[in-house]
Amino acid sequence: MAKLAICGGEPLVKEPLGVSWPIYGEEERQALLEVLDSGKWWFGGWGWDYTHESYWQSKVGQFERAFADFQGAKYGVAVCNGTVAIEAALKAVGVEAGDEVILPAATFIASATAILQVNAIPIFVDIDPRNYTIDPKAVEAAITPRTRAVLPVDVGGMPCDMDALNEIAEKHGIYIVSDCAHSHGSQWKGKGTGAVSHMGTFSFQMGKTLTCGEGGMILTNDDELYEKAFAYHHIGRLPGRGFYEHYLPGTNLRMTEWQAAIGLAQLKRFPEQIQIRERNSNYLIELLKDIEGVEPIYRDLRVTRWCFYYWHFKFIADRWDGVSRDKFLEALSAEGIPCWTGHIEPLYRMPLFTEASFGRTGCPLKCPLYGKEMDYTKLYLPVIERVAKEEACALPHYLFLGPSSDMEKIAEAILKIWKNREELRER
Numbered sequence: 509m510a511k512l513a514i515c516g517g518e519p520l521v522k523e524p525l526g527v528s529w530p531i532y533g534e535e536e537r538q539a540l541l542e543v544l545d546s547g548k549w550w551f552g553g554w555g556w557d558y559t560h561e562s563y564w565q566s567k568v569g570q571f572e573r574a575f576a577d578f579q580g581a582k583y584g585v586a587v588c589n590g591t592v593a594i595e596a597a598l599k600a601v602g603v604e605a606g607d608e609v610i611l612p613a614a615t616f617i618a619s620a621t622a623i624l625q626v627n628a629i630p631i632f633v634d635i636d637p638r639n640y641t642i643d644p645k646a647v648e649a650a651i652t653p654r655t656r657a658v659l660p661v662d663v664g665g666m667p668c669d670m671d672a673l674n675e676i677a678e679k680h681g682i683y684i685v686s687d688c689a690h691s692h693g694s695q696w697k698g699k700g701t702g703a704v705s706h707m708g709t710f711s712f713q714m715g716k717t718l719t720c721g722e723g724g725m726i727l728t729n730d731d732e733l734y735e736k737a738f739a740y741h742h743i744g745r746l747p748g749r750g751f752y753e754h755y756l757p758g759t760n761l762r763m764t765e766w767q768a769a770i771g772l773a774q775l776k777r778f779p780e781q782i783q784i785r786e787r788n789s790n791y792l793i794e795l796l797k798d799i800e801g802v803e804p805i806y807r808d809l810r811v812t813r814w815c816f817y818y819w820h821f822k823f824i825a826d827r828w829d830g831v832s833r834d835k836f837l838e839a840l841s842a843e844g845i846p847c848w849t850g851h852i853e854p855l856y857r858m859p860l861f862t863e864a865s866f867g868r869t870g871c872p873l874k875c876p877l878y879g880k881e882m883d884y885t886k887l888y889l890p891v892i893e894r895v896a897k898e899e900a901c902a903l904p905h906y907l908f909l910g911p912s913s914d915m916e917k918i919a920e921a922i923l924k925i926w927k928n929r930e931e932l933r934e935r
């Protein structure tokens with residue numbers, strides 16, 4: 509009689525664990541009606557001077573201020589999604605055609621496409637095997653005279669080693685634009701992500717831990733970078749100047765009042781959700797500690813708060829008597845636990861990079877200002893290749909918003925597979 513669900517046995521979990529995401533209610537409904545009835549559906553409806561107090565009465569203005577405060581940054585610029593937030597931040601730090609921007613190979617495609625959109629060359633580097641974030645040593649080794657910025661990604665919500673990265677940036681005179689699309693609420697040495705580098709960018713797309721359906725935000729503590737990001741997202745207008753005065757090249761990336769209204773309502777729910785996730789995460793770590801086949805992701809002591817988007821853990825391949833990580837993930841899903849690898853895949857293997865169909869001119873990969881041609885087909889970064897193939901596992905954040913008994917079910921399912929690994933191997 510088969511024990512594992514994947515082999516025909518009974519699944520351990522029959523009802524979905526965690527919560528249905530997103531969580532919303534009367535607050536969100538009221539917030540949307542308030543915008544509707546106000547007749548002001550975009551932030552500009554309050555006048556044209558963004559330094560004026562009326563700007564801060566708009567939902568967008570309030571959301572910018574509230575989220576920047578929450579993360580501990582001086583400024584926020586709300587935009588329509590997390591991809592263009594990166595683009596605006598790269599523009600603000602002066603990334604131009606033919607520049608190189610260093611990023612980790614393990615991230616979602618948007619980190620790389622934003623670099624391409626500003627005509628720069630993505631330079632992929634390897635990750636730290638302990639927590640899958642960008643390896644600062646690999647960053648330093650990749651710096652060339654063409655490097656303008658580094659785009660570290662808090663993958664799964666885990667802050668990167670910001671001490672090392674900021675030190676490298678200062679030494680080489682380059683910028684750090686952190687992609688914090690997964691790390692709302694996370695803290696490095698007591699300071700929120702996005703506020704511990706030159707600029708940080710966030711996504712509020714519906715799956716994220718803080719969401720308004722679609723949306724994004726750029727954070728910075730720097731007055732000049734704020735003005736530049738603001739101008740880029742608002743077709744070249746500068747804060748405090750005339751509405752029909754345009755100073756810099758830019759586009760329209762503005763967030764709507766609808767998005768900001770939802771963002772504000774969701775932000776009120778966020779602190780409690782952080783606490784529940786943290787409590788459940790600590791409990792799961794405790795429950796898994798005696799199962800030899802898996803290990804939680806490494807957390808640096810300087811990560812004073814880890815608000816995860818994916819709860820990464822490691823499948824320790826050589827302890828599983830020949831069972832592969834992929835088989836394990838399949839078996840865990842069959843037991844009723846949604847799981848996958850997160851964004852731990854070598855991004856440079858995407859057809860976008862291997863086929864490199866970049867239109868008539870081939871720019872930016874063949875940009876004459878770059879002076880050479882980028883070819884990603886020969887790239888092989890050993891850590892990401894290994895962990896992507898045999899180690900990385902991820903559980904989604906919404907699983908951690910239910911009762912603590914859900915953690916017991918997750919641990920029980922993993923233990924069940926561990927104990928029946930022979931059955932799984934023979935399958």
Ligand SMILES: Cc1ncc(COP(=O)(O)O)c(C=O)c1O
Binds near residue numbers: 661687710711712713
């Ligand atoms: C690491 C990372 N960066 C950027 C983005 C882009 O965000 P958006 O979907 O809001 O454009 C995402 C989206 O999932 C992401 O995972």
